[in-house]
Amino acid sequence: MQxxxxxxxxxxxGSHTTVALQNAGYNVxxxxxxxxxxxxxxxxxxEITGTRPxxxxxxxxxxxxxxxxxxxxxxxxxxxxxxxxxxxGESVQKPIEYYKNNLISLLNILEQMSAFDIKNIxxxxxxxxYGTPDTLPVTEQTPLQPATSPYGQxxxxxxxxxxxxxxxxxxxxxxxxxxxxxxxxxPSGKIGExxxxxxxxxxxxITQVAAGIxxxxxxxxxxxxxxxxxxxxxxxxxNDLADAHVAAMRYMEQMQNGTAIFNLGTGRGLxxxxxxxxxxxxxxxxxxxxxxxxxxxxxxxxxxxxDLAKEKLGWVAKTDLSDTMKSxxxxxxxxxxx
Ligand code: NAD
Ligand code: WQD
Numbered sequence: 001m002q003x004x005x006x007x008x009x010x011x012x013x014g015s016h017t018t019v020a021l022q023n024a025g026y027n028v029x030x031x032x033x034x035x036x037x038x039x040x041x042x043x044x045x046x047e048i049t050g051t052r053p054x055x056x057x058x059x060x061x062x063x064x065x066x067x068x069x070x071x072x073x074x075x076x077x078x079x080x081x082x083x084x085x086x087x088x089g090e091s092v093q094k095p096i097e098y099y100k101n102n103l104i105s106l107l108n109i110l111e112q113m114s115a116f117d118i119k120n121i122x123x124x125x126x127x128x129x130y131g132t133p134d135t136l137p138v139t140e141q142t143p144l145q146p147a148t149s150p151y152g153q154x155x156x157x158x159x160x161x162x163x164x165x166x167x168x169x170x171x172x173x174x175x176x177x178x179x180x181x182x183x184x185x186x187p188s189g190k191i192g193e194x195x196x197x198x199x200x201x202x203x204x205x206i207t208q209v210a211a212g213i214x215x216x217x218x219x220x221x222x223x224x225x226x227x228x229x230x231x232x233x234x235x236x237x238x239n240d241l242a243d244a245h246v247a248a249m250r251y252m253e254q255m256q257n258g259t260a261i262f263n264l265g266t267g268r269g270l271x272x273x274x275x276x277x278x279x280x281x282x283x284x285x286x287x288x289x290x291x292x293x294x295x296x297x298x299x300x301x302x303x304x305x306x307d308l309a310k311e312k313l314g315w316v317a318k319t320d321l322s323d324t325m326k327s328x329x330x331x332x333x334x335x336x337x338x
Pocket of ligand 1: 032061083085101124181
């Protein structure tokens, strides 16, 4: 069985990707420091797939520890690098921590891949690299704009670092995946997103209001120049996102050396109100909300052109929006019980 190193594999997207990789026949070893995740995720993955992934409790910024972890797993064919801090607002307060965590981790991973001759890396990038785009939908050719937060800047810088590393090493291949807005949970309700404290993101906020943990949803602005005045995003089911990583891994096995970039979205923009309505229809639970002022830094509208991923990876987002809403709600109910 081919082995893949999944950094940050106990986190939200990493855990779903581990499930998808195991279901596709890969052997997964997770490297995670559990900074934003829980060890029992490994058991939950085992409940879903029948296999507990191997695990190294390691901080990717710790050069010696990472070297040892790679030495133990030098037979891996590739790395999927999720490990990062991801809270946009927090990154403005703690820029050094974000640059240090996200960039030193990446440098260590690239260094050890080179040392152990591991050829393939898939990197978690983000739609945040497009800033406020001039044209919609955004394609991979849409010019990048200066990021509006240190978090976003770590993604722009990481993409550059990876391209330069690949250009200098003819053995290395990279796929940069620019995720739009991941939502939902595994249909089993056994794994999902674990926000720390008050959620920053819309979907976990909605499910917490539905569960009675928060009194109401604050909707940030209804005066945007969009079809209904609310911000528009491309919400992508996390299970579809996970499948794209399997497709990327397969693609790399026959790809020429170099760096490939793919947008991962549905190709469909939904407004905040449309998402709230979709949740209510799918679950039958009403969401109390209040319209408040705009959130500084919010892009009015962004959604993906995901045609390239379809053409090259054979991947499309396929989960029905109402199934995504139901899985998010199932997961919320599961964690609320604990
Ligand atoms: P997450 O916080 O749930 O998962 C990240 C995992 O990485 C956690 O398990 C955390 O403990 C681990 N980690 C962080 N720093 C580490 C370090 N130094 N060493 C070892 N482990 C470390 O986040 P997620 O939503 O699953 O995001 C995964 C990746 O996708 C991140 O790189 C994130 O920036 C990127 N991304 C996320 C979104 C989103 O909306 N969730 C959108 C675009 C891109
Ligand atoms: C979505 C919409 C809000 C919360 C962020 C990061 C981005 C990427 C994905 C990592 C917006 C509105 C939200 C609330 C609201 N992450 N909203 N009330 O900002 O599109 O993207 O996560 O790379 O980099 O910036 O996602 O879920 O925070 O917001 O009205 O309580 O929901 O204004 O229009 P965003 P989000």
